[in-house]
Amino acid sequence: MTDKTSPANxxxxxxxDGLASSxxxxxxxxxxxxxxxxxxxxxxxxxxxxxxxKKYVEVEGDLKEILxxxxxxxxxxxxxxxxxxxxxxxxxxxxxxxxxxxxxKTARAAKIQEVLKVATDVPLACCRACRQVIDLAEAVAEKGxxxxxxxxxxxxxxxxxxxxxxxxxxYVNAKxxxxxxxxxxxxxxxEELLGPAGPLNEKIYEVVKxxxx
Amino acid sequence: MTDKTSPANxxxxxxxDGLASSxxxxxxxxxxxxxxxxxxxxxxxxxxxxxxxKKYVEVEGDLKEILxxxxxxxxxxxxxxxxxxxxxxxxxxxxxxxxxxxxxKTARAAKIQEVLKVATDVPLACCRACRQVIDLAEAVAEKGxxxxxxxxxxxxxxxxxxxxxxxxxxYVNAKxxxxxxxxxxxxxxxEELLGPAGPLNEKIYEVVKxxxx
Numbered sequence: 328m329t330d331k332t333s334p335a336n337x338x339x340x341x342x343x344d345g346l347a348s349s350x351x352x353x354x355x356x357x358x359x360x361x362x363x364x365x366x367x368x369x370x371x372x373x374x375x376x377x378x379x380x381k382k383y384v385e386v387e388g389d390l391k392e393i394l395x396x397x398x399x400x401x402x403x404x405x406x407x408x409x410x411x412x413x414x415x416x417x418x419x420x421x422x423x424x425x426x427x428x429x430x431x432k433t434a435r436a437a438k439i440q441e442v443l444k445v446a447t448d449v450p451l452a453c454c455r456a457c458r459q460v461i462d463l464a465e466a467v468a469e470k471g472x473x474x475x476x477x478x479x480x481x482x483x484x485x486x487x488x489x490x491x492x493x494x495x496x497x498y499v500n501a502k503x504x505x506x507x508x509x510x511x512x513x514x515x516x517x518e519e520l521l522g523p524a525g526p527l528n529e530k531i532y533e534v535v536k537x538x539x540x
Numbered sequence: 541m542t543d544k545t546s547p548a549n550x551x552x553x554x555x556x557d558g559l560a561s562s563x564x565x566x567x568x569x570x571x572x573x574x575x576x577x578x579x580x581x582x583x584x585x586x587x588x589x590x591x592x593x594k595k596y597v598e599v600e601g602d603l604k605e606i607l608x609x610x611x612x613x614x615x616x617x618x619x620x621x622x623x624x625x626x627x628x629x630x631x632x633x634x635x636x637x638x639x640x641x642x643x644x645k646t647a648r649a650a651k652i653q654e655v656l657k658v659a660t661d662v663p664l665a666c667c668r669a670c671r672q673v674i675d676l677a678e679a680v681a682e683k684g685x686x687x688x689x690x691x692x693x694x695x696x697x698x699x700x701x702x703x704x705x706x707x708x709x710x711y712v713n714a715k716x717x718x719x720x721x722x723x724x725x726x727x728x729x730x731e732e733l734l735g736p737a738g739p740l741n742e743k744i745y746e747v748v749k750x751x752x753x
Contacts, residue, residue: 339555340548340618343577347584347614354585355694358578362698364556365571371560372567401560405553477712481568481705485575488701491745492694498752499690532704539711 334408351419356411356450359492360404363457366486367401369478370394370463373471386470393463400456400463404489407453411496414449417442418500443503447513450496457490458520461527468534480535487528494521547621564632569624569663572705573617576670579699580614582691583607583676586684599683606676613669613676617702620666624709627662630655631713656716660726663709670703671733674740681747693748700741707734 334342334353342361345353374394377383383390421442424435464483471479497517504510547555547566555574558566587607590596596603634655637648677696684692710730717723 333553335553335556336551338549338551339574339621342552343548343581343614343618346578346581347588347611349585349588354688355582355691358582358694358698361552361578362575362701365559365574368556368559369568369571372562375560375562398560401556405556408552475567477708478568480708481571484701484705485571488575488697492697495690495693495748495752498749502753535708536711539708540715 334412335405352412352415353408354411354415355492356415356453356496357408359450359457359489359496360407360411360453362485362489362492363407363453363460364401364404366457366460366464366482366484366489367397367404369482369485370397370460370467371401373467373475373479373482376475377470377472380472383470383472389466389470393466397460397463400460404453404456404460407449407456410449411453414442414446418446439503440505443500444506444509447497447500447504447510450493450500451513451517453493454490454497454517454520457486457493458524460486461490461524461531464531465527468531468538473538476535476538480532480539483528483531483535487524490520490524547625548618565625565628566621567624567628568705569628569666569709570621572663572670572702572709573620573624573666575698575702575705576620576666576673577614577617579670579673579677579695579697579702580610580617582695582698583610583673583680584614586680586688586692586695589688590683590685593685596683596685602679602683606679610673610676613673617666617669617673620662620669623662624666627655627659631659652716653718656713657719657722659713660710660717660723663706663713664726664730666706667703667710667730667733670699670706671737673699674703674737674744677744678740681744681751686751689748689751693745693752696741696744696748700737703733703737 342353371394374390377390378387421438424438425431426435461483464479468479494517501510501513555566584607587603590603591600634651637651638644639648674696677692681692707730714723714726
């Protein structure tokens with residue numbers, strides 16, 4: 328990684344090489360964030376290619392509003408590539424703490440629990456942002472420029488893959504939490520994000536597929 | 541794009557900026573190739589973190605074989621980011637040919653048909669490679685190191701999103717083909733790739749989810 332504080336400055340090839348390697352990061356969490364960010368970017372693209380076109384003047388206001396939201400989500404999801412690395416590194420560092428004395432054991436266990444909470448909330452935030460991309464995609468697939476409507480379909484597929492991918496990291500980290508109240512609350516939030524997303528993804532995909540066929 | 545012959549040398553941030561912009565490329569086809577390449581890379585990662593571990597010595601031979609295939613697929617899919625740009629640019633160039641005389645009109649129409657065939661085969665090749673990633677993911681999810689098994693789940697989700705995303709571009713370009721025999725043959729191949737992929741994706745996701753929960 329050329330700049331650890333900003334893995335988005337890594338090249339695509341470099342990121343993929345890192346992903347494939349045995350290095351602990353980047354991993355699936357970073358891939359999930361990129362999937363979500365690609366989804367948001369593609370919604371922005373469809374908006375940008377619809378706004379200003381005479382044929383689409385009636386939906387211009389709606390798409391301008393969506394563009395503001397999709398660009399904010401893209402920035403948020405791009406930042407999450409770094410958040411995932413940071414959260415993962417903190418978990419690894421906590422497991423690496425000394426455990427020679429009882430005092431050290433207690434401190435290590437407490438630290439592990441602390442960083443596991445962050446490592447549960449980071450992918451959950453990714454799930455939330457991906458779900459927002461999916462929700463925005465519905466209107467874009469309905470109202471966007473027909474010449475690039477397939478990109479609205481790719482957007483929803485990417486965001487849905489990002490949501491379900493990040494969900495796996497929520498499960499992994501929530502499982503290790505002693506604070507079951509915290510864990511169950513996060514898992515409840517996760518199911519609320521996941522539940523409607525599958526049917527919505529299929530609905531939007533079918534809308535797009537019907538337009539391109 | 542810093543180097544048009546190799547968009548994989550673009551930074552992630554630069555690629556996302558280009559995707560979100562009103563520039564014609566990169567678009568959904570490039571995003572599909574990246575999704576597939578991330579899927580292949582994550583399978584390689586799980587293989588790399590399983591091979592050489594005492595606990596997994598029994599599956600080491602299988603995972604070494606898979607690693608060879610996943611790395612070949614990763615290289616192929618990474619190259620397809622450029623293929624998509626090239627195919628799209630060729631279509632745009634053909635539509636931009638002069639159409640003043642009857643001779644020009646005939647030549648332009650023939651060129652459009654020629655490049656649309658390529659623009660159908662390029663995303664179809666992406667679909668095929670993504671499907672191969674999905675097929676490989678099944679064994680990785682079963683045999684891979686449990687500590688990183690969630691990454692096998694992210695791999696299959698990414699590859700499946702890549703497959704369905706590229707499929708939309710096959711539909712778009714096949715629709716414009718006058719040679720219906722060619723088009724129908726490609727659409728038949730596409731359905732054979734897509735059909736079993738959905739159930740397989742869900743099956744592998746459930747295998748992984750059960751292991752991380």
